[in-house]
Amino acid sequence: MKVYITAGEPSGDKLGASLMEGLKARVPEVQFTGIGGERMIGQGLESLFPMDEISVMGITEILRQYGKLKARIRETAEAIIAAKPDVLITVDLPEFSLRVAELVKARSDIRVVHYVAPTVWAWRPKRATKMARHVDQVLALLPFEPPYMEAAGMRCDFVGHPVVTEPQAGDDDVAAFRQRHDLGDAPVALILPGSRRSEVSRLAPVFGDVVARLQQERPDLRFVLPAAAPVAPMVEELCAGWAEPPLVLDPRKLGEDMAAEKRAAFAASDVALAASGTVSLELAAAGTPMVVAYDMGWLSREIIGRMLLVDTVTLVNLVSETRAVPEFIGKACRPAPIADALLSVLEAPQAQVEAMALTMERLGRGGPHPGDRAAQAVLEGLGRG
Template identity: 65%
Template sequence: MTARHVFVVAGEPSGDKLGAALMDGMRARLGDTVQFSGVGGPLMTARGLSSIFPMDDISIMGLGAILRQYRTLKARIRQTADAAIAAQPDVVITIDLPEFSLRVAKEIKARSDLRCVHYVAPTVWAWRPGRATRMAAHVDHVLALLPFEPPYMTAAGMACDFVGHPVVTEPVATEAEAGAFRAETGIGDAPLLMVLPGSRRSEVAHMLPILEGAVTRVAEARPDLRLVVPLAGPVAETVRTAVQSWPGEPVCLDPGTDNAEALARKRAAFKAADTALATSGTVALELAAAGTPMVIGYTMGWLSRQVIGRLLLTDTVNLVNLVSDTRTVPERIGTDCTAEALAEATLSVMADPGAQQDAMRLTMERLGAGGADPGLRAADAVLARFGAWKKPGATARL
C-alpha cells in the first residue's frame, strides 16, 4: 500500500478532537502507511502527531485579540506554511479556526501546488458570505459538519462533503451515572445548573463577569441552586479561580481530555444538570446529545461587536436552533448578552425544561446519529479524492 503523508493543523480543543477522529479514520483505512505532521493538541499528539508549536499559541478569537497578537499570529502562519511545504505531504488539512487556517492555506497555495482541505465550513450562512468565494482560491475541498452547508461551498467552486458531526458518536451518560454524580458531589436533588464559560481565552475574559452576574441573580431566586463548571484546558485555571467566589458551591470538573475517568465524570455531569448556561459554540450540541436544556450567551470586544453585528445574516447562531430549524433555545448575543437577560432566560428554562427536547432529538438525527463515524466519513471523503490528487512534489516559491 502506498505510504501517505497528511499535514494537519488544529488550533483549539474542538479542532484537536476533530483532528484526532480524522487521524483514527485515516489509520482505520491505511494502517501504519499514513504519517502525520502539523499542529495539534493533546488528542492529536497522543496519536503520534509532533506539533511544531503549542496549539494554544493560536487559540485566539475576536478582532481585538487578533490585532493585539498580530505579529505572533503572522509568524505562526508563516512557520506553519513553511513546515507544510517542506514536508511535501499528499494533502494539507486545516481544521476550523478560519482566522488562522485559511491564511495558512493561502500562504501554502501562493508558494506551492499542495492540495488543501478545510475541515469545518466557515459560517458563511451567518455572516460574510463572500468568504466562500475568497477561500475557493486556496482551498480545494471542504468537509462540512452541518447538513445544510455543502451548497454554499460548491456554489463558490469548492468540492464539499457533509461528513456528520462527531458529537453523535460520543457516549452519553445513563440516568444511573447522573445520579451517582449527584450523590458523589453532595448535590442530591438540588436544582443543578451547568455553566460553560468557553474554551478560548478571549471569550472567557468577556463572558466570565456576565456569567457571574447571571448566576448570582439565579441563585437569589433559587437559593438551593448548585453549580457544576466543566473546565477547558487552555482556560482551566482562570475559570477555576474565578468561580470559587460564585454562589451555588461550584463543582469544577478538570479537563481530563485524555483521562477516561474524567471524561466519564463530565458526561455524567452533563446528564445530571437540569439546565445549562453556556457561551455560544459547539458545546450546544454536547448539551443536546445529553438532553440538557440550555440558555446561550455570547459577547465580544467592542470592535468585534461593531463589525460582526452589522454583518450577521441570521437571527440565531445556536446550532440546535439552526439544525432543527426551530428557535426553542434562548440566545442573548452581543449587547443583549447581559447578566439580567441571561438570568431571566435561565429561570424561564428551569421552569419549563421540556420545551427543547424535540428540537434536541431532531438535531442529533440530522447530524448523523446512527450512521458511520464522522471521523471515518471525513477520512473517506479525503481519500476518495487521492486518486485525482497525484502527489505534486511542488517546489516552494520563496
C-alpha cells in the same frame, strides 16, 4: 498513498487523528507526514514541528507572533511541495491552513482538502470565494454548510460532527455524582461562562447576578460550574464573590477525573446557562436544556452585529431549524431576562428536548463515524472511493 495533513490545536488534532484512522482502514499502505499533536502522532504521523508552535488565537496574538507564524507557513509549504503527496489535508486553523494552501497551489497541482468549513453562513461570506482559489474540497461538520461552499466552486461533503461520538454519562454516573456532591434530588442548574479569560471576566458578573435571581425564585435550585483549565483560578476567584457560590468543578483538583465529572454534571443538570459556542452541542448531546448568553467589547459588538447574516448564533437552533433555545447576545445579555428564560425552560423543557434530539440526528448520531465519512469523502475526491 501519501497524505500530508496539518492541525494546529487539540480539537483539530482529534479530527485529524479520526480521519487518519479512517484512511488507514481503507488504504492500509497510506503514509502520513505533516503537523499534529499526540493523537495524530499516535496514528502514525511524522510531525514537521510541534503543533503548539502554530496554535495562535485572536488578532493580537497573531500580530505579536506574525514573524514566526509566517516562517512556519513558508516552511510547511516548502515541505509539502517537496513531499509531493497525493493530497494535502488542512484541519481547521484557517489563519495558518489557508495561507499554506495558497502557497502550495501557487507552485503545484496538489489536491487540497480543508476540514471544517468557515462560518460563511454567519458572516463574511466572501471568504468562500477567496478560499476556492486554492482549496478543492471542504469537509463540513454542519449539514447546512455544503451549499455555501459549492456555490463558490468547491466540492463539499458533510461528514458529521464529532460531538455525536463523545461518551455520555449514564444513570449510575449521575446517581454517583449527586451523592458525591450531596445534591440529593434537588434540581441542578449548570453554569458555563466560557473558557477564555476575556469572556469569563465579562460574563461572570452577569451570570452571578442571574444565579442570585434564580436562587431567590427557586431556593431548591443547586448550581454547578465545571471550570475550563485555562480559567480555573479566575473562575474560583470570581465565583467566591457571588451571592450564591456554585459548586466549582476544578480541573486542578480533579485531574484525570475532570472529563468524567464534567459529563456527569451535564447529565445531572436540569437546565444550563451557557456562553455561546460549541458547548451548545455538548449540552444537546447530553440532553440538557439551555439558555445561551454572550457579550463582547463595544467595538466587536458593533462590527460583528453589523456583519451577522443570521438571526441566531446558537448551533442547536440553526441545525434543528427552530428557535427553541433562548439566546441573549450583546446588549441583550442582561440578568433579569436571562433568569426569566431559565425559569421558563426549567418549567417547560419539551420543545428544547425535541430540538436537541433532532440536532443530534442531523449531525450524524447513529450513523457512520465522522472520521470514516471524512476518509471516504477524501478518497472519493481523489477518484479512489
